[in-house]
Every structure is written in structure tokens, then in C-alpha cells.
Amino acid sequence: GEDVEQSLFLSVREGDSSVINCTYTDSSSTYLYWYKQEPGAGLQLLTYIFSNMDMKQDQRLTVLLNKKDKHLSLRIADTQTGDSAIYFCAERPSGTYKYIFGTGTRLKVLA
Amino acid sequence: DGGITQSPKYLFRKEGQNVTLSCEQNLNHDAMYWYRQDPGQGLRLIYYSQIVNDFQKGDIAEGYSVSREKKESFPLTVTSAQKNPTAFYLCASNHKAGDYYGYTFGSGTRLTVV
Numbered sequence: 001g002e003d004v005e006q007s008l009f010l011s012v013r014e015g016d017s018s019v020i021n022c023t024y025t026d027s028s029s030t031y032l033y034w035y036k037q038e039p040g041a042g043l044q045l046l047t048y049i050f051s052n053m054d055m056k057q058d059q060r061l062t063v064l065l066n067k068k069d070k071h072l073s074l075r076i077a078d079t080q081t082g083d084s085a086i087y088f089c090a091e092r093p094s095g096t097y098k099y100i101f102g103t104g105t106r107l108k109v110l111a
Numbered sequence: 112d113g114g115i116t117q118s119p120k121y122l123f124r125k126e127g128q129n130v131t132l133s134c135e136q137n138l139n140h141d142a143m144y145w146y147r148q149d150p151g152q153g154l155r156l157i158y159y160s161q162i163v164n165d166f167q168k169g170d171i172a173e174g175y176s177v178s179r180e181k182k183e184s185f186p187l188t189v190t191s192a193q194k195n196p197t198a199f200y201l202c203a204s205n206h207k208a209g210d211y212y213g214y215t216f217g218s219g220t221r222l223t224v225v
């Protein structure tokens with residue numbers, strides 16, 4: 001099947017770390033992505049990871065990839081109220097440039 | 112600056128009307144996509160186009176139509192056959208191959224049936 005699964009909600013306190021998880025099903029996926037959507041807006045690419053990598057760090061963002069379990073996570077360090085948004089993971093299976101998106105995780109940051 | 116422009120930002124449709132949502136990109140991207148977003152359901156693919164004058168149905172194409180007469184433009188028509196069109200519509204584009212930067216998205220059109 002082509003299902004990318006995410007939990008729907010996550011709530012954290014300002015200053016804590018947030019971890020958003022994603023499970024994908026296509027082991028041929030070459031690239032995996034994290035997008036952020038603020039209210040009433042389109043999706044903004046946050047970061048991506050190539051399938052031969054285990055980890056990628058970009059300032060406050062850390063992406064971990066467990067290819068064996070088809071598990072992707074996004075850690076946001078020192079979470080701020082401006083990080084409140086919906087976060088989507090997406091995969092790009094090999095041989096196609098059509099992406100498969102997860103259902104999105106709504107992150108709420110409490111002051 | 113390059114990007115994708117969707118218009119209008121808000122659109123109201125009466126029962127039985129067809130409406131057309133505009134999507135224009137100046138990124139020289141080959142492929143373009145239309146997604147529908149409903150609360151708690153993520154993104155669902157309506158139609159996509161890999162090349163001019165060609166397009167394919169996505170997962171929820173019924174009640175929608177598209178055209179791709181120019182590389183830059185991929186308008187979506189919501190027809191009266193679409194029974195529940197109220198939603199947020201997103202257009203996206205990317206290159207055919209070797210594009211690890213992923214999709215570029217427009218800012219969306221919110222369609223409401225009145």
C-alpha cells in the first residue's frame with residue numbers, strides 16, 4: 001500500500017523539544033521530506049533526507065531515518081510558539097516524481 | 112523571484128455552478144499537481160500533469176477537470192458534479208527528475224459553497 005502515517009496531534013511546552021514521527025511504506029523511496037503548514041497557507045519545505053542517510057541536522061531541526069523500520073522523525077529543539085503549525089512528512093518512491101504525503105501532525109506549543 | 116501563484120485566495124460558489132481555480136508557476140517546473148485539503152485528512156491528490164497537453168487522474172478526480180495548455184499554467188475546474196467542494200485547494204510543482212528540493216506549493220485557494 002501507499003500509506004504514510006502520522007499521529008494527528010502533539011502538544012509541547014515552549015522551550016522543550018518536539019518529536020514528530022512518521023511511518024512510510026515504500027522502501028524504494030529515494031527522498032523523504034518534512035513540510036510545515038501555517039494556518040491558511042501553503043506548505044513550506046523544511047528539510048529533506050536522502051534514503052542512504054541516517055541523520056540530518058539543520059539548525060534546530062534533526063531528522064532521523066530508520067530505513068529498516070521505515071520510520072522517519074523530525075525533532076525540533078527549543079520549540080517556540082512560532083513553530084505551532086501542521087507538519088507533513090512525504091516520500092518520493094523511486095521511479096516517480098509524485099510524492100505521497102502523510103496526514104499531518106498538528107503541533108501546538110504552549111507558552 | 113520564482114514561485115507559484117494561486118488565485119483567488121477565497122472563492123465562493125453557488126450550488127450548480129462551475130468555478131475555475133488558477134495556478135501559475137515561473138519555476139520552469141515540468142510537473143504540476145492539484146491537492147485538496149480537508150481538516151484531519153491531509154492532502155488528497157486530484158489531478159497531476161507531467162508534461163504539456165497531458166494529465167492524469169489522482170485519487171479523487173471525480174467532479175473536477177484540468178487542462179495543461181502551457182507549461183506555466185494548470186487551472187482546476189470544480190464542476191457541479193462535485194458534491195462537496197468546500198475545501199482548501201493547493202497547487203504544487205516540481206521537476207521531473209533529480210529534484211531533491213521537493214514540491215513547491217502555492218498559497219492555496221479556499222473554496223466555499225454558499
